[in-house]
Amino acid sequence: MGRPKRITKGHIVYHALNRANGRLRIFKKPQDFAAFEAILADGVARYGMRLCGYCIMSNHWHLVLWPRHDGDLTDFMRWVTVTHTQRWHAAHGTSGTGHVYQGRFKSFPVQNSWRYLALMQYVEANPLRAGMVDRAEQWPWSSLAIRCGGEKEVVLDPGPTRLPEDWLRIVQSAVDPSQQETIAHCIKRGCPYGSKQWINQTATTLGLESTLRPRGRPQKNS
Known part of the structure; x- marks a missing residue:
């Protein structure tokens, strides 16, 4: 059976x-x-995608996206992934040797509330959490570097919720452990991130009800 x-x-x-x-x-x-950032910049312009934040690590990347139209997310992500795969193979002389990515991208919807800010902190603090830098803004391959004055081709959208003026201090501080755990769960399952009511409504709208159910076979009544 094909994937839904x-x-x-x-x-x-x-x-x-x-x-x-x-x-x-x-x-x-x-x-x-830099090559991946150039693809992001091209994709944003090509699809009119609102890119609110991003962070590129050594073997994966995080994007916070706010698409304007139905289907834009899938089209944008497909183009970014395929284009990067082709250019990566060309740059490294490995065309025809296998997959660059483990599969299609993972995603989950986020409520426009303080949870959006929690997600942005989670994404931009990724290198800090991984111990790769002493301060989050020292990692040059993220949206935080742009916010701190770095010159990039990538154009950021201000997003649905304005970032606080002390945003750099917030990113530098530890992510709330409970929210970090919740976001990690959402990444793994693809379930919505928000209030309970919003989660249920969004899961129904987007056909994500299965992401809210426990994995494994249901227990039989004795």
Whole structure:
């Protein structure tokens, strides 16, 4: 049986992620990171995608996207992934040798509330959490670097919720453990991130009811 078609509505914020096949380090040199940022910039212009935040790590990346129209998320992500795969193989002389990514991208919808801010903190603090830098803004391959004055081709959208003026301090502080755990669960299951009522409504709208159910076979009544 084929995988179910995703329902991706416009005007909903999504977190999107993809990992390299076999956790391969596909981003090693600055040129590798810059090449992906160039693809992001091109994709934003090509599809009119609102890119609120991003972070590129050595073997995966996080994007916070706010599509304008139904289906835009899928079209944008397909183009970004396919284009990067083709250019990565061309740059490394590995065309025809296998997959760059482990599969299609993972995503989950996010409520426009304080949870959006929690997600943005989670994404932009990723290098700090991984111990790769002492301060989050020192990682050059993220939207936080742009917010701190870095010059990039990538154009950021201000998003549905304005970031606080002390945003850098917030990103530098520890992510709330309960929210970090919840976001990690949403990444794994693809379930909506928000209030209970919003989660249930959004799961119904987007056909994500299965992501809210416990995995495994239901227990039989004795």
